[in-house]
Amino acid sequence: MNRFRRRMRAFLPVLLLFAACGASDPILVLREDGSDFRETMEGLVRELGPEFAFEEKIVEGGFGPREAVSLIAAHRPRAMVLMDNEAIRIHAAAQKLWNDSVVPYPPAIALMAVRVDKAIAGVRNTSGIFYEVPGLTIFLNLRALSKAPIHKVGVIARPYMADFVRESAAWCERESIRLVSHEIPDGRKNVARAVREGIRRLRDREKVDALWILNDNYFLTAEIIREGWIPALERFRKPVLVGVENFVSPGSRFGAYAVLPDHYGLGAQAAGMIVRLKEDGWRMGQKAKVEHPLAVHKVLNLESARKSMRIRPESLMEVDKVVE
Amino acid sequence: MGHAGARPKVFVFFPSLARPLAIQEALAGKCPGLDVTVFGRLTDLRAMAAREPPLAILAPLPALGQFGGYRPRLQGIRNGSATEKYVLLSIGKPFAPGADLGSSIGAVGIFDRAGMSAFAKGIVPGSPRINLVTKVEDLLPVLIFGSADAILISETNMREFRKKSRANLVSTELKNAQVGLLAVGMRAAAPLAGAGAEAARGEKDILAALKALDAGTLALLGVDAWQ
Numbered sequence: 001m002n003r004f005r006r007r008m009r010a011f012l013p014v015l016l017l018f019a020a021c022g023a024s025d026p027i028l029v030l031r032e033d034g035s036d037f038r039e040t041m042e043g044l045v046r047e048l049g050p051e052f053a054f055e056e057k058i059v060e061g062g063f064g065p066r067e068a069v070s071l072i073a074a075h076r077p078r079a080m081v082l083m084d085n086e087a088i089r090i091h092a093a094a095q096k097l098w099n100d101s102v103v104p105y106p107p108a109i110a111l112m113a114v115r116v117d118k119a120i121a122g123v124r125n126t127s128g129i130f131y132e133v134p135g136l137t138i139f140l141n142l143r144a145l146s147k148a149p150i151h152k153v154g155v156i157a158r159p160y161m162a163d164f165v166r167e168s169a170a171w172c173e174r175e176s177i178r179l180v181s182h183e184i185p186d187g188r189k190n191v192a193r194a195v196r197e198g199i200r201r202l203r204d205r206e207k208v209d210a211l212w213i214l215n216d217n218y219f220l221t222a223e224i225i226r227e228g229w230i231p232a233l234e235r236f237r238k239p240v241l242v243g244v245e246n247f248v249s250p251g252s253r254f255g256a257y258a259v260l261p262d263h264y265g266l267g268a269q270a271a272g273m274i275v276r277l278k279e280d281g282w283r284m285g286q287k288a289k290v291e292h293p294l295a296v297h298k299v300l301n302l303e304s305a306r307k308s309m310r311i312r313p314e315s316l317m318e319v320d321k322v323v324e
Numbered sequence: 325m326g327h328a329g330a331r332p333k334v335f336v337f338f339p340s341l342a343r344p345l346a347i348q349e350a351l352a353g354k355c356p357g358l359d360v361t362v363f364g365r366l367t368d369l370r371a372m373a374a375r376e377p378p379l380a381i382l383a384p385l386p387a388l389g390q391f392g393g394y395r396p397r398l399q400g401i402r403n404g405s406a407t408e409k410y411v412l413l414s415i416g417k418p419f420a421p422g423a424d425l426g427s428s429i430g431a432v433g434i435f436d437r438a439g440m441s442a443f444a445k446g447i448v449p450g451s452p453r454i455n456l457v458t459k460v461e462d463l464l465p466v467l468i469f470g471s472a473d474a475i476l477i478s479e480t481n482m483r484e485f486r487k488k489s490r491a492n493l494v495s496t497e498l499k500n501a502q503v504g505l506l507a508v509g510m511r512a513a514a515p516l517a518g519a520g521a522e523a524a525r526g527e528k529d530i531l532a533a534l535k536a537l538d539a540g541t542l543a544l545l546g547v548d549a550w551q
Contacts, residue, residue: 046367047458049436137465144488174468176490264365268458275437276453292469294462317342318461 025278026053026075028106030068030090031083033058036263040083040112043267048274059086065093072098072106078282079274080108082126085119092123107284109273111266115164117290128290129269131261135168135212137296138241138259139177142210144318145257145300146239147310152178153241154202155212156195156219159186180206184219192228195219199232211236213255215243229254239308248301250323256304265295299323331359332526333378337369337387338362338506338545339432339460341484347544354541355533365458366433379511379526382545385504386443387434394509397527398534400547407502408546410447411495412474413482415467418496419474422450430455430466430475444476447501464489478503480546506545508534
């Protein structure tokens with residue numbers, strides 16, 4: 001399907017043009033460049049269909065809130081889609097510059113941003129989709145794959161992610177999974193050592209059934225991976241769940257199962273939110289919530305997985321990519 | 325189908341929990357004489373079918389109807405029936421269709437948005453909003469994270485979700501919710517005589533290969549026989 005996707009992606013500009021010609025509802029997209037963003041855009045455009053016209057602006061040097069205001073004034077979009085934290089920052093500042101008394105500033109949907117809930121806090125008329133795959137989604141996929149029961153999952157986090165972990169734990173309770181967090185305080189000097197200690201504690205004292213490694217760059221420097229995670233994980237012997245595909249590549253000695261955002265699916269989900277906005281007369285409710293991503297992409301490192309769990313063979317049919 | 329001897333092209337659209345590539349590999353292994361592509365998303369199938377029309381499309385019968393140039397030649401059956409029941413699945417309590425004007429249901433898209441809305445309205449009373457997803461597996465998060473009040477799902481997939489989730493999944497029966505199983509649609513005769521003869525050979529090859537599928541491969545397509 002990759003070859004197919006490449007071929008279809010080549011037609012995306014044609015789709016955009018087609019959409020722009022016959023459509024009635026303009027949508028302004030502020031986004032970063034890169035293949036993940038293009039794939040999300042593809043999901044958005046193709047799932048919305050030709051009733052919507054898209055104006056895309058790649059956010060790069062020199063593009064700021066004033067330029068965003070000019071774009072909005074020129075195109076009068078019904079709604080905006082913001083991809084990445086920088087697009088959200090520009091949108092928030094542009095919203096303050098806009099004079100709402102003439103034409104209201106359009107509602108916006110933010111995605112592909114780190115902690116989108118925090119990024120849009122205080123920004124009016126803006127909703128979004130988390131980029132972080134919820135722990136529960138990951139654990140349910142693990143439970144489908146593993147013959148051993150998954151009752152308790154460990155996670156190492158810093159205080160910045162504490163609310164995210166707490167919310168994840170609350171969701172997990174509904175599925176009878178306990179999420180146990182080992183928190184490493186800010187300012188800890190030897191973080192690699194703290195990671196090793198945390199993994200030991202989760203393994204020996206908490207006796208977790210799996211370990212979830214958050215996509216937090218603070219813990220994922222080359223040094224901390226080399227001196228913290230890898231030596232401790234060699235003795236962990238339980239499934240290690242990650243959110244980066246490279247961490248399950250052959251020979252990575254890191255994760256067994258990666259559950260990643262499905263970028264086309266993110267675009268499709270945003271398309272659904274835009275349709276609902278349209279049905280509501282382009283008004284976003286006061287309580288517009290940030291949604292969890294629904295579609296994920298699953299990659300299994302078969303060698304690592306076999307060392308850490310007994311796999312249900314029939315479940316491999318549900319894994320998007322198996323690496324050996 | 326561009327030259328003599330080319331393998332007849334077959335497109336498959338069957339939303340299921342198995343990934344499309346796994347179904348494709350299984351079909352390609354059993355039908356080496358066919359050029360099979362399995363699509364997980366309707367938009368992919370529509371785009372590709374418009375550009376390179378295949379000789380046959382395999383899709384759930386209602387979805388096949390949207391490809392005008394294809395007429396059903398084989399109908400998949402399971403346990404003697406050509407249809408399967410769809411239900412509404414919700415958490416904690418049954419979903420009352422029509423009781424709440426603001427309610428929404430999640431569903432996998434087998435038509436475009438307008439078509440899907442019409443399809444769901446034919447099954448679910450009360451005209452709830454439709455929250456479309458592109459993969460069957462996405463429906464479970466829709467339910468668990470409250471993106472919709474209920475999901476529209478086949479009984480087969482409901483059983484699979486009950487294996488995956490410990491949540492209290494409650495099903496609500498629906499009248500008129502028998503949905504056609506996978507069917508095989510063949511492209512209408514090609515305009516040129518030579519191409520028509522080649523298409524006829526291809527059609528014969530496709531039907532023979534599909535009829536020879538073993539039980540395990542048929543199960544991947546949600547059927548156990550053809551009629």
